[in-house]
Amino acid sequence: MTDFIRTELAELQTPSLLLDRGRMQSNLSRMAERISSLGCTLRPHTKTHKSRDVLRDVQALSGNGGVTVSTLREARYFFDSGQKDVLYAVGMTPSKVADAAQLIHAGCDLKVITDNAAMVALLAQGAQAQSITLPVLIELDVDGHRSGVCPKSDTLLDVARAIAEAEHLELAGVMTHAGGSYDSRSIDEVKGHARNECALSVEAAERIRAAGLDCPIVSIGSTPTAAVVDDLTGVTEVRPGVYTFFDLFQAGLGVAEIDDIAISVLTTVIGHQAERGWVIVDAGWMALSRDRGTASQSIDQGYGVICTLDGAPLGDVILGGANQEHGIIQARAGGQALDVTRFPVGSKWRVLPNHACATAAQYDCYHVVGDGEVTARWERINGW
Amino acid sequence: MTDFIRTELAELQTPSLLLDRGRMQSNLSRMAERISSLGCTLRPHTKTHKSRDVLRDVQALSGNGGVTVSTLREARYFFDSGQKDVLYAVGMTPSKVADAAQLIHAGCDLKVITDNAAMVALLAQGAQAQSITLPVLIELDVDGHRSGVCPKSDTLLDVARAIAEAEHLELAGVMTHAGGSYDSRSIDEVKGHARNECALSVEAAERIRAAGLDCPIVSIGSTPTAAVVDDLTGVTEVRPGVYTFFDLFQAGLGVAEIDDIAISVLTTVIGHQAERGWVIVDAGWMALSRDRGTASQSIDQGYGVICTLDGAPLGDVILGGANQEHGIIQARAGGQALDVTRFPVGSKWRVLPNHACATAAQYDCYHVVGDGEVTARWERINGW
Numbered sequence: 001m002t003d004f005i006r007t008e009l010a011e012l013q014t015p016s017l018l019l020d021r022g023r024m025q026s027n028l029s030r031m032a033e034r035i036s037s038l039g040c041t042l043r044p045h046t047k048t049h050k051s052r053d054v055l056r057d058v059q060a061l062s063g064n065g066g067v068t069v070s071t072l073r074e075a076r077y078f079f080d081s082g083q084k085d086v087l088y089a090v091g092m093t094p095s096k097v098a099d100a101a102q103l104i105h106a107g108c109d110l111k112v113i114t115d116n117a118a119m120v121a122l123l124a125q126g127a128q129a130q131s132i133t134l135p136v137l138i139e140l141d142v143d144g145h146r147s148g149v150c151p152k153s154d155t156l157l158d159v160a161r162a163i164a165e166a167e168h169l170e171l172a173g174v175m176t177h178a179g180g181s182y183d184s185r186s187i188d189e190v191k192g193h194a195r196n197e198c199a200l201s202v203e204a205a206e207r208i209r210a211a212g213l214d215c216p217i218v219s220i221g222s223t224p225t226a227a228v229v230d231d232l233t234g235v236t237e238v239r240p241g242v243y244t245f246f247d248l249f250q251a252g253l254g255v256a257e258i259d260d261i262a263i264s265v266l267t268t269v270i271g272h273q274a275e276r277g278w279v280i281v282d283a284g285w286m287a288l289s290r291d292r293g294t295a296s297q298s299i300d301q302g303y304g305v306i307c308t309l310d311g312a313p314l315g316d317v318i319l320g321g322a323n324q325e326h327g328i329i330q331a332r333a334g335g336q337a338l339d340v341t342r343f344p345v346g347s348k349w350r351v352l353p354n355h356a357c358a359t360a361a362q363y364d365c366y367h368v369v370g371d372g373e374v375t376a377r378w379e380r381i382n383g384w
Numbered sequence: 385m386t387d388f389i390r391t392e393l394a395e396l397q398t399p400s401l402l403l404d405r406g407r408m409q410s411n412l413s414r415m416a417e418r419i420s421s422l423g424c425t426l427r428p429h430t431k432t433h434k435s436r437d438v439l440r441d442v443q444a445l446s447g448n449g450g451v452t453v454s455t456l457r458e459a460r461y462f463f464d465s466g467q468k469d470v471l472y473a474v475g476m477t478p479s480k481v482a483d484a485a486q487l488i489h490a491g492c493d494l495k496v497i498t499d500n501a502a503m504v505a506l507l508a509q510g511a512q513a514q515s516i517t518l519p520v521l522i523e524l525d526v527d528g529h530r531s532g533v534c535p536k537s538d539t540l541l542d543v544a545r546a547i548a549e550a551e552h553l554e555l556a557g558v559m560t561h562a563g564g565s566y567d568s569r570s571i572d573e574v575k576g577h578a579r580n581e582c583a584l585s586v587e588a589a590e591r592i593r594a595a596g597l598d599c600p601i602v603s604i605g606s607t608p609t610a611a612v613v614d615d616l617t618g619v620t621e622v623r624p625g626v627y628t629f630f631d632l633f634q635a636g637l638g639v640a641e642i643d644d645i646a647i648s649v650l651t652t653v654i655g656h657q658a659e660r661g662w663v664i665v666d667a668g669w670m671a672l673s674r675d676r677g678t679a680s681q682s683i684d685q686g687y688g689v690i691c692t693l694d695g696a697p698l699g700d701v702i703l704g705g706a707n708q709e710h711g712i713i714q715a716r717a718g719g720q721a722l723d724v725t726r727f728p729v730g731s732k733w734r735v736l737p738n739h740a741c742a743t744a745a746q747y748d749c750y751h752v753v754g755d756g757e758v759t760a761r762w763e764r765i766n767g768w
Contacts, residue, residue: 013479015768047708070670070709090709091654093666094730095397115655118729139655146710147655147664179707270475271499271523271531280531282477286454287768290674290742323563324431324741325454325474326530345502346478357708358674362745364767382766383748384399384671 004377009309010348012367012374014268015287017359018350019366019378020311021057023262024244028061031226031243040232041065043087043219045241046074048357051366052081053378058244066109068221068239071384072099079108087111087219089175089239091139091147092119097126104132111172111217115139115149120162120169127168135172136163137217138208142200143180143193151204160208160215173217173236174204181224185298187254194225202234227255245356248305252297258305258313263360264350265304266367267327269343277337278321279329283351285322289358303327304351310372311350319351327351391758393693394732396751398652399671401743402734403750403762404695405441407646408628412445415610415627424616425449427471427603429625430458432741435750436465437762442628450493452605452623455768456483463492471495471603473559473623475523475531476503481510488516495556495601499523499533504546504553511552519556520547521601522592526584527564527577535588544592544599557601557620558588565608569682571638578609586618611639629740632689636681642689642697647744648734649688650751651711653727661721662705663713667735669706673742687711688735694756695734703735711735 009018035042042062046055047070055067055078066085069075075086076099084107092100092112103110114120114136127134138159141148149155151174163171181193197220208215221239223246232238245263246256267283285303294301302318306329317338320330329349331338343349353359360366361382368376393402419426426446430439431454439451439462450469453459459470460483468491476484476496487494498504498520511518522543525532533539535558547555565577581604592599605623607630616622629647630640651667669687678685686702690713701722704714713733715722727733737743744750745766752760 011479013483013768014477090666091664093398093652093654095395095652099397116729119655122730141657144660146662146705146707146712147657268477268479270477271503273525273531276528278530280475282474285675285742286745290676290739291669292674292676321530323530328530345500346506358669361670362766382746384397 007374009266009369009372009374012266014266014348015283016266016367017363017365018264018266018369020262021368021370023260025057025061027243027246027260027262028058031240032062035226035238036063038229038232040235041237043068043237043239044244045070045089045221045239046078048241048244048360049380050074050382051378051380052078054244054366055081065237068241072096073381073384075103075108075110077381079103079106085109087137089113089177091115092123094122094126097123097130097134100134101130101132111135111137113137113139113175115147115159117159117162120159120166124166124169133168133170135170137173137175137219138163140174140176140201140204142176142178142197145179148176151200156204156207157211160211160213164213171214173215173219174201174208175217175219176201178220178222178225181222184224184253187228190224190253190255191228194229197225198229198232198235205234223250224253224255242356245360247356248301248352248354249293249297252294252299258352261352263356264307264311264352265359267349267351269345269347271345272340274340277331277340279338279340279343281327281329281349282325283319284324284326286324286362288319288322288327288351288353289355289362291355291358293354301354304353307350307352309348309350313352388761393650393753393756393758396650396758398650398732399667400650400751401747401749402648402650402753404646405752405754407644409441409445411627411630411644411646412442415624416446419610419622420447422613422616424619425621427452427621427623428628429454429473429605429623430462432625432628432744433764434458434766435762435764436462438628439465449621452625456480457765457768459487459492459494461765463487463490469493473497473561475499476507478506478510481507481514484518485514485516495519495521497521497523497559499531499543501543501546504543504550508550508553517552517554519554521557521559521603522547524558524560524585524588526560526562526581529563532560535584540588540591541595544595544597548597555598557599557603558585558592559601559603560585562604562606562609565606566637568608568637571612574608574637574639575612578613581609582613582616582619589618607634608637608639626740629744631740632685632736632738633677633681636678636683642736645736647740648691648695648736649743651733651735653729653731655729656724658724661715661724663722663724663727665711665713665733666709668708668710670708670746672703672706672711672735672737673739673746675739675742677738685738688737691734691736693732693734697736
């Protein structure tokens with residue numbers, strides 16, 4: 001945590017990224033209780049927050065089953081902050097083996113993933129050249145969403161054998177991400193994805209074991225499925241990430257409330273276009289990201305929902321348009337034209353984002369807020 | 385420029401941001417010749433590159449009429465790199481006056497903008513409190529795109545008088561950004577925006593002068609209009625930015641060729657979903673940005689156009705889908721299914737981005753490439 005003098009929220013520069021620590025802690029506790037009550041372990045994903053300060057709260061409240069990372073830069077950063085048990089959950093590449101080896105030689109229990117035998121062969125060569133034994137999980141495709149091998153396929157066993165037989169690799173288990181849950185139109189659909197994710201992952205692990213191979217880890221995870229799952233029999237760990245902060249997209253899916261969203265962007269009114277019902281602010285897509293995920297949901301939130309400085313949402317007032325450094329506060333499409341005098345020039349407002357991972361990535365720090373004050377400045381990393 | 389050892393492009397880590405310096409230099413020279421031949425000065429926008437190393441080439445080839453910035457962090461960074469004449473081209477706010485004053489006290493000729501008298505009053509108070517005289521340009525709205533006062537309105541003269549009469553402010557001129565040009569469906573439409581942008585800006589300046597006030601600067605600028613404008617009579621400076629790199633959106637507008645695009649993202653194949661014709665790579669929307677600007681154009685380029693390691697575009701092969709750290713190479717919609725064996729696991733490819741400003745903002749440096757080698761690593765800044 002950087003040295004920081006308590007500041008009135010209204011005095012903070014704009015745009016800035018705010019973190020409501022109380023809301024975040026509630027999100028962390030709720031998920032921890034759910035997963036723990038199902039007899040399973042959390043391996044929280046750090047890709048949303050990328051901050052050692054946030055991770056302190058995550059691990060205090062959500063337990064310490066290791067971390068999941070989306071880049072090797074995250075792996076290095078969190079290892080340097082004391083995390084030994086790290087799963088890099090994006091398909092490994094040959095040119096990243098040298099960086100992975102550095103971490104492993106330094107004492108990191110780093111695990112990587114792949115979904116194909118061609119990459120297994122390349123990783124085996126790389127691991128040999130670096131004099132390491134590289135633990136590898138097989139990525140499963142449970143919903144046709146993106147990567148992964150079919151849990152019911154012969155290929156699964158071919159990949160498992162290729163890893164198990166490679167001298168410098170170790171078969172560490174199976175993992176999947178139920179990304180298809182993001183396209184759900186109802187909580188029942190999300191629950192279906194959760195059941196499917198568990199069942200297919202456990203089936204894959206059992207098929208590997210039946211072939212006489214080890215499969216210690218059965219790792220699943222997406223925030224939507226983790227938020228609704230009610231049976232984790234056979235699963236060893238769950239890897240949600242965005243539940244730390246939540247966002248409008250998750251609220252649109254129905255797995256969070258608007259009042260659970262822990263990050264927001266502080267912005268200042270720079271002018272009006274009164275005839276058009278527009279309020280121009282200094283937070284555009286650079287401050288919110290270009291993510292328009294809610295456009296595909298039943299309620300399109302534009303680039304974000306406008307809140308007072310205290311964090312109270314204004315209902316149908318959204319950031320309807322965005323250029324690089326300009327945002328346009330508007331009434332939601334179909335709503336009454338906005339009375340722009342409610343937003344005086346120079347006044348400050350908060351914007352809840354569509355997608356916490358994308359918005360937070362536009363910043364190098366969080367301003368931690370509580371009771372109208374900024375109490376800390378927490379760093380975060382970006383890049384690869 | 386950071387110390388850097390020449391590297392084979394194929395050895396670079398992925399994802400990385402590549403900069404083809406030769407293409408960039410051609411873009412810079414072409415724009416400089418056009419604006420100079422029209423008897424006008426360039427004040428290049430730094431919001432696209434945010435790099436002192438890039439700016440060296442910009443100023444060597446596009447002259448030095450000062451710089452335009454989109455954040456006060458850019459202003460500080462470029463002032464620290466030797467730029468004295470800086471226009472901050474986003475509506476000023478009261479809480480930014482203290483930072484502006486620091487720059488002005490240090491010798492920066494910083495100019496700010498606003499479009500309303502309420503902000504003029506707040507800026508005048510702030511400038512007095514900071515013991516500075518703050519030069520202010522009036523932002524004009526020439527196309528209903530976002531901010532600005534109507535050039536034909538009484539309000540224009542009210543704002544001009546408010547600035548001129550404020551003891552600690554100085555009326556420095558008028559400025560506009562023809563953002564409406566981005567919605568053009570033909571080059572003729574872009575040319576119409578260019579003529580309109582010039583005519584209305586010059587008219588606004590003449591109305592201010594006719595009211596007995598000074599209006600030294602008449603500043604216009606957008607890359608599309610600057611690329612086609614053929615008469616700049618009465619205009620004192622032009623502020624394009626994205627012309628430095630160009631991108632697929634500008635190519636879609638018709639103001640650049642695909643072969644003019646100077647930045648690309650290097651990525652590695654991590655797997656295949658052969659039945660779906662998908663090639664999975666390690667560049668997702670974190671590496672490309674969430675910008676889908678070409679979705680509204682006649683050719684939707686997905687998240688980017690795939691090129692060989694040498695930079696040759698593959699025609700109808702695009703990054704059709706993206707998650708945080710995963711991209712999906714696909715045939716363009718309606719095209720033949722992709723033969724994924726053309727993209728071996730571990731092979732590297734380049735992706736041309738939709739929007740250079742958004743993609744470059746995901747990185748802290750450029751890898752400068754030429755002749756299959758990476759010859760330098762140039763830093764860039766982000767944030768506010």
